[in-house]
Amino acid sequence: MSLTGKSSLDGEEIVRVSNLSVGYSGHPILERVSFAVKRGQIVTILGTSGCGKSTLLRCLTGLLEPMDGKVFIFDVDVWDMNFPKEIRTRMGVLFQAGGLLGSFSVFDNVAFPLRESTNWPESWIRDMVYLKLEMVGLADFAHYMPSELSGGMKKRAGLARALVLDPPLVFCDEPLAGLDPLTAREIDSLLMELNEMLNITLVVVTHELVSIERISDHCIMLDRSVKGVIASGTVGELKEHSHPAVRDFFRH
Ligand SMILES: Nc1ncnc2c1ncn2[C@@H]1O[C@H](COP(=O)(O)OP(=O)(O)OP(=O)(O)O)[C@@H](O)[C@H]1O
Ligand SMILES: [Mg+2]
Missing domain, CATH: 3.40.50.300 (P-loop containing nucleotide triphosphate hydrolases)
Known part of the structure; x- marks a missing residue:
């Protein structure tokens, strides 16, 4: 199997x-x-x-x-x-340029879909966001702003956001x-x-x-x-x- x-x-x-x-x-x-x-x-x-x-x-x-x-x-x-x-x-979507909101940190960008579609307490949101950032190798960059990221990092952050609701x-x-x-x-x-x-x-x-x-x-x-x-x-x-x-x- x-x-x-x-x-x-x-x-x-x-x-x-x-x-x-x-x-x-x-x-x-x-x-x-x-x-x-x-x-x-x-x-x-x-x-x-x-x-x-x-x-x-x-x-x-x-x-x-x-x-x-x-x-x-x-x-x-x-x-x-x-x-x-x-x-x-x-379903998650990774946009061509990462599609990150420029005035939000990486953490807040990834948290955005959770805040929009769940009533989770902030501690759950934090754990889930860090889990996804860990998956894409960006856990140390949660506080960065999108303008401080390289092209590859932007894609990773966009991917973390696309994955945050665990879409199949x-x-x-x-x-x-x-x-x-x-x-x-x-x-x-x-x-x-x-x-x-x-x-x-x-x-x-x-x-x-x-x-x-x-x-x-x-x-x-x-x-x-x-x-x-x-x-x-x-x-x-x-x-x-x-x-x-x-x-x-x-x-x-
Ligand atoms: N918003 C729009 N309004 C009018 N025409 C558009 C719009 N967006 C794309 N098009 C036209 O639709 C056609 C297909 O564009 P599309 O962006 O889907 O191509 P693509 O295959 O993704 O190309 P690329 O590989 O360059 O990204 C093109 O002729 C383009 O000019
Ligand atoms: Mg295209």
Whole structure:
């Protein structure tokens, strides 16, 4: 039996996107997109710049309403109910630049979701925040302000905040953007640890090839020309894909 639980829970779809069209001011960027994410997987959403990766993530995380189609998370039609609060607390989001509030310390940034959605006493909040900061290696930096953190530390702090409510599902938009290769590898390792040890399902938007190869259980590749999914599969499958745009993407 797998200690990680990855194989034992295989099969349950915790994100389901069905015929989704999404865009801006009535102009679709993606049309009739369908895919699913199974519990315990790390799924990367990839594709060249401008193909709609962030747009898709915005729709999945409640920031951009679809033009058509459905998004189900934990089997709830999330836009039908205007992104219910229960869903919000069961998913974490790591924004591209960490998304930290500049006037709050690292501690208060990580505590923010707990203060918003629980009535916990301050001592519980403190313990939980330090647990998460410990997990991302920032326990000694709780009192720092975001402006005093390096790019990698900002990502770690953003990740601690995304994890503070113990969500089983975490979305990350370009978690490695702007990081040097060594720091990028550390963040990748952290994501893989969270996936393997805590069985957190991860949906990661990225165009970093090395990272895609390192972390993906499954890849979903978007393409501008088709306004949607051009290929879906493991890295190995995409490298051998019949479409030249897919093979080209993976050519080093
Ligand atoms: N707020 C917005 N209003 C109008 N158009 C937008 C908006 N945000 C993005 N777009 C357009 O949607 C398209 C897809 O953008 P998106 O940011 O989703 O791409 P991406 O795949 O995330 O690219 P990158 O890899 O560069 O981050 C682009 O043509 C972009 O100009
Ligand atoms: Mg983007």
